[in-house]
Amino acid sequence: MIEVIVSALLLAGAAFMLLAAVGILRLPDLPTRMHASTKAGAMGAIFTMGAVAFYFADSVVFARALAIVVFILITSPIAAHVIGRAGYFTGTPLWSGTIKDELRENYDPETQTLRSGYEDSSDGQP
Template sequence: MTEFLSTLSTLLVALLLLAGGGFMILAAVGILRLPDLPTRMHASTKAGALGASLTMLAVAFYLPEGAIVARALAVIVFILLTAPVAAHVIGRAGYFVGVPLWEGTVKDELKKHYDPESHGLESGFEGPPGETGTEPRRD
């Protein structure tokens, strides 16, 4: 029975490593092949985060000590929390400095709210009386 569980554990680790590596390769191909910054950021965060998380799960199954499993899970949580935020910030900065969108882009949600002169965004915020929320932010 112990031999069966060992084989099953080894198989699970191998599958997790292959899947993680596959997703990381997909992220790399997406970065190389996709046409503009927002779609590249999407590929790198989604597939890259999933690939790294699957790899860390493989580490946790391969070395099932409490401290290692806790660190692997902490790394997964850290990746899942920080990768989307970092991609959003980089994508927003790229938009603000004028990195062009792909010609096939159908919808640009920020265009009507963004002032390229002041680099300010209008918000839909309804503030106190006298403030409409349509003035560009100055901070």
């Protein structure tokens, strides 16, 4: 029974990692590629760690697999955000079909400053 669970988790992990690789190759611009690689890649790694925990059935291995999953869940979205932001600020072009660019009116590429959506006022109100 454990072999079936491990096999299913490994197949699911491999499928998500394959989906991430296809997304990186097929999607048109940096933000969509970042989305594919971080979401599907993280899920693939999480399923693989689940398979490792089930296969070895040891508390030490389970604790390490859980620590790896938590680390991936914490670092993956942050890294994707930082890389995507750096790509945007260095001028990496967006896909021509992009409908909404919320940073366009708030980012000045000449001074490389980003302002918030709130205007400064003397009384502290937006």
